[in-house]
Amino acid sequence: MDLDLAQVRAFLATAEHRHFRRAAEELALTQQALSKRIARLEQGLGERLLERGAGGVELTAAGARFLEPARAALAAANAAVEAVRGTVRPVRLDVWGHLFAPLRTVRQVVDDPAAHGPAPVEVGLGRDLPSAAGALLRGEVDAGFGRRYPLGEGRDGALAHRLVRLEPVDAVLGPDHPLAGADALRPTDLRHGRLLLPAALDRLDFLQRFAERFGVAGVVVEANLGVEHFLPRLRDVPDGFTLVPAEVPLPPGVRAVPLVDPTPLYAWSLIWPRERPHPGVAELLRGFVEVGRRHRWLEYRPGRDWLPEADQGELPDRP
Structure with missing residues (x-):
């Protein structure tokens, strides 16, 4: 047939x-x-x-x-x-994890003329890791950038990956939150508050692990209408908070408070098909590594930072 x-x-x-x-x-x-x-x-x-x-x-x-x-x-x-x-096709790169603004990191690599090879990069927006993994395995995209976690069902073995950035995470609070005036907070200070989510907790691997590790029992699932809608909702939930990387731009009326003792780190990875990868993916990976080296993207101190155990195993070997 x-x-x-x-x-x-x-x-x-x-x-x-x-x-x-x-x-x-x-x-x-x-x-x-x-x-x-x-x-x-x-x-x-x-x-x-x-x-x-x-x-x-x-x-x-x-x-x-x-x-x-x-x-x-x-x-x-x-x-x-x-x-x-007969042309050099762009490297098709899907990103996900839009609450944490992945394009900030991708832009630093793509806009650096010394950071990747001759193949241009075409960026698309994926819904989540499982969707991106499916598109990679079907050859619809060439690489993905976002938070990686085990997928099972044979997909992990078919996809190669490399951790390329760790980002400190802040707590974002509304003006009426009792801790909004603090200069810094410990993660355990948030355990009696309510964690606002743009999707069900089991779809948000990092936030799920944070809630389990630091005893946050209360969660509020919001409709996922985009970051512009989600973050301002904190103004209406006096005991609500969420987590975002420290560099993410915030709307008026909410405040980011650094987290310390320990500082949670969000792990970003590049993933690509193990079989028949686009030749531009290797150059793109080298770009992430080079820009990351200059900006110290993989700095991790066990006594100061918190990184989920699964992410610790992804850290590249130190010289």
Whole structure:
């Protein structure tokens, strides 16, 4: 049979998310359209690839065998198009974690003419790490920048990564918060407040780990209507706070207070496909490393700073 790449893409998105709705959202399809594409693919192959159940979606034995060749087929199709065009295609870089303003860091690297190679960088906005990982594995983007955490389900082994920046994090408070006048706060000082979130806590790995480590029990989940809407909401929650890197611009009426003893650090990583990476990714990584060296982006002192244990294992070896 001749593979229909739209059907292959639908299968891969569903296999990576293990969820029809999330896969459909990522591909900008209805769930019905997504299901039809997968059904046609299964009909053509004569094998069931996915098992649909109340708890989600699982690969069948045939689906597990098809997964890596399907990724390779999609990547080969993308490479064929690029070969015909005969031009240096931009490195497509997706960023996520918009509350923490990832473009501030990316801009410092991309705008530095000595920091990356001849391939231009084309930046897009991803929703979250799982969506970015799916786009990477399907060859739709070449690299991703944001907070990385284990994804499991075979995706971790297919993606390479490098931690490139650690950023001190401040507490952001409204004017009526009882601690708004402090010059500095310990993380434990916030344990009786309410942590405002732009999404459910289980989707915000760093904030979840912070809440667990420092005993913050109260959380308030806000509608994710963008940073411009989310941060001003602190003015209306007298005991509310959130966390952002110290360099993030803030709207009027809220205050950032440095956190000390320890200072939490937010980890940013670059990730890319382990197989057949775009040649410009290596140059882009060298750019992050060089700019980071000049600005001391990876400075970490265990007695002064707090870094989630999983992130500590990502620190590059020191000379």
